[in-house]
Each structure stands twice: as structure tokens, then as C-alpha cells.
Amino acid sequence: MNELYNNAKIFHFRDKLASLATGRLTSPIHIRLKPTNRCNHRCGYCCYRNKSLFLSELMHERDEIPHEKMEEIIADLGRMGVKAVTFSGGGEPLCYPHIVESIRGLLAQRVKVALLTNGALLAGDVAELLAEHGAWVRVSMDAADPESYARARGVGPREFARVCENVRRFAGTPARKCVLGLNLIVTRENSGSVRAFLEQAKDMGADHVKVSGAVVSTRPDENTAYLAPFFEAVKQQIREAAARLSDARFSVVDKFHMPVSALEAYERAYTRCPFAQCLAVIAADQNVYTCQDKAYTRSGLLGSIRTCSFRELWNSERLHRRLFALDPSRECRHHCVAHAKNLALLDYMEADAEHLDFV
Numbered sequence: 001m002n003e004l005y006n007n008a009k010i011f012h013f014r015d016k017l018a019s020l021a022t023g024r025l026t027s028p029i030h031i032r033l034k035p036t037n038r039c040n041h042r043c044g045y046c047c048y049r050n051k052s053l054f055l056s057e058l059m060h061e062r063d064e065i066p067h068e069k070m071e072e073i074i075a076d077l078g079r080m081g082v083k084a085v086t087f088s089g090g091g092e093p094l095c096y097p098h099i100v101e102s103i104r105g106l107l108a109q110r111v112k113v114a115l116l117t118n119g120a121l122l123a124g125d126v127a128e129l130l131a132e133h134g135a136w137v138r139v140s141m142d143a144a145d146p147e148s149y150a151r152a153r154g155v156g157p158r159e160f161a162r163v164c165e166n167v168r169r170f171a172g173t174p175a176r177k178c179v180l181g182l183n184l185i186v187t188r189e190n191s192g193s194v195r196a197f198l199e200q201a202k203d204m205g206a207d208h209v210k211v212s213g214a215v216v217s218t219r220p221d222e223n224t225a226y227l228a229p230f231f232e233a234v235k236q237q238i239r240e241a242a243a244r245l246s247d248a249r250f251s252v253v254d255k256f257h258m259p260v261s262a263l264e265a266y267e268r269a270y271t272r273c274p275f276a277q278c279l280a281v282i283a284a285d286q287n288v289y290t291c292q293d294k295a296y297t298r299s300g301l302l303g304s305i306r307t308c309s310f311r312e313l314w315n316s317e318r319l320h321r322r323l324f325a326l327d328p329s330r331e332c333r334h335h336c337v338a339h340a341k342n343l344a345l346l347d348y349m350e351a352d353a354e355h356l357d358f359v
Helices: 014-022 067-080 099-108 124-133 146-153 159-171 191-204 220-245 259-265 310-314 317-325 339-350
Strands: 030-033 084-087 112-117 136-140 179-186 208-213 251-255 279-282 287-289 301-304
Touching (some): 014 339, 067 310, 099 112, 099 124, 112 124, 159 191, 179 191, 179 220, 191 208, 191 220, 220 251, 301 310, 301 317
Parallel strands (some): 030 084, 030 279, 084 112, 136 179, 179 208
Antiparallel strands (some): 279 287, 287 301
16 A cells, blocks of 8 residues: 655655765755645644744744745746645645635646645635645544534634535545545544544545644653543544544544654754755745744744745755754754654665665
8 A cells, every 4th residue: 555654755856865965955855835824713732823832933823925925936946846835834825815826836837736724715716726636635623523623623613514515525526636634633622532533534535534642742741641641542443443444545544642652753862854955844924944843933944035035045055054054952852743754864874885785
């Protein structure tokens, strides 16, 4: 079975591997593009609006990439040979007034497009465009009934039905080539309804569900304390649902892990971050950040593109020095989505050339 969530994808890009090995900075493969910080939901566990999490440090809800700057960014990404763009938050990407034009512009540049969304606006032209030409769309829902959904997301009681209908219509688009996933962030409140959510997801026509735990703190012990009371019960629901529901058209992607068992994702020994040269974040404040785990933070800031283009910033000596000086053992003592990828890349680059044949 082909894996969508695979830490070894980078090894299919030989030019990037060669540049990493020789210390050259080449264009990123993938861009996380956050076009707006406005959002039509108010999720209580949103990492960008939780003042106890550092991702809210530079977050301003009014920020949005101007239309002309977005056109410039799209042209730059095409010229630079960037392979893929994921629209994400910040805010809700589909609140961005130029989203359809932006997607079409990227597709015209032969850049693959994906979307992370709450699904409330996944309808009409943008839904049709993504269903037929997008690589994947993942809808964050996180509740299995209207009442729980409304409480978790700070929305009205009818929003749940609207999102479910949007998901069903998207899944049933006759010309759909786009992979449709749902995202379930497990919280104390929804921990008893994981099985019901997975059953509902398959019924709506989703191709898969990604299950992960809520992050309530930058400290792994505090996350562990939060998840521990319901961890085993949730894992049992995931196992049972996966065994019963998984087939050729539906799968459960289990990313629900106890932080204490992944302490290395918070404290790491290596002193360089090769993956920062593979993926970058362009945010609604027109700043560029190292990754999604450091977006809207001063420590993750690579520079601003308000008065220069993304291409100019990426190719600047200042950015080059910053990326190559990035020390994860000192600067990234928090959750790191790229940790496993960095371990694999460092293993690859640090292998003794004289012993490569002894596989």
C-alpha cells in the first residue's frame, strides 16, 4: 500500500540530497503558504490562539497576504522550481478572498496544491477546482455530533451539518482525483467518540482519517498529563475501528502517541536541521519562517518579504547563513514535525563513504 504520511519522501529528490551533502542552498521542495490569519471558527485548542503555546507570539488575526504580493510569490515559486504548496493556517485558507485565483496560478506553474481546512467554505468553485486538480485536501473536524462540534469550535449548531455536507459533496465529485482526508485532534472532550467519528468519516466518503493528540503545552510532561487519563481508551477505539473499517478505499492513520514516548521530539542531540532547506513557511504577515512548528515565532523567523521577493530572500547570503547556523539542540526544544525526517537525512549524510558497500 502506498503511504501518504511517509518520512522517506525526501529520498526521491536526488538534487536536494546532493545539495544538502555539499552545503549548497537550493530551492525548497515544499512551501506551507498561510494566506490569511482570519478564521471563521474559534477552536479552543487552536495552537495559534492559545497564549500558553509559543505559536501565538507574532500572530495577528488581521494579517493577510496582499493580492499583488501573492501573485509575486506564485511567480517566484514557479521560477524556483518549487514542487508543492500546502495552503494552511494561521487562519482558514478559504477565507482568503483570492484563494481560487491563487490555486489556479500555482497549477498553471505546474506546482501541486493541497489544502488544510475546516471545511465550512469547501463548496462551489474552489471545491470543484481542488477536487479535480488538487493533490489532497484534509478537513479538520474533531467532533462526531453537532453539539460537541459547536462547543469545540465556537460556532453555531448548524455548522456541523454544513461541513458534513461539504465533505460528502466533495467526496462524491464525479471527476475527483484529489485525496480527501479528515483530521481528528483528540481532546479530553471528544476522547469517547473516536470510534463514532471514524465510522462517520467513512460513511461521508473520506479516503482516510489522521488521528493525533491535542498539544496543550510546549512541555512534554504537561502533554502527557493531559492525554494519560484517556490515552489507552482512545488507542483501543482506534485499533477496533481500523480493524473493522479499513479496506481498499478507507484507512485510519494513527498518529496518536503519548509525548513521553517521543521525548526526543522535544529534546534532540543533533546540531543542524537539513529539513529546513526542504520546506519553508510563507505566512500571512509576509514573513518567512523555518517550519510550521516555528511559524509566527521570533526564533523561526528567516526574514520579511514585504520589501523584497521570496526568491530574493531565499537566495540571500543572510538567509543562507541563518539556515546553516540553525541548531535544533539549542533552538528547537519543542515539538518538531520534521524530527524523524531529520534523523533519516543525518544518517544519510553522515554515513562513512568507505563503508557504504556493506549494506
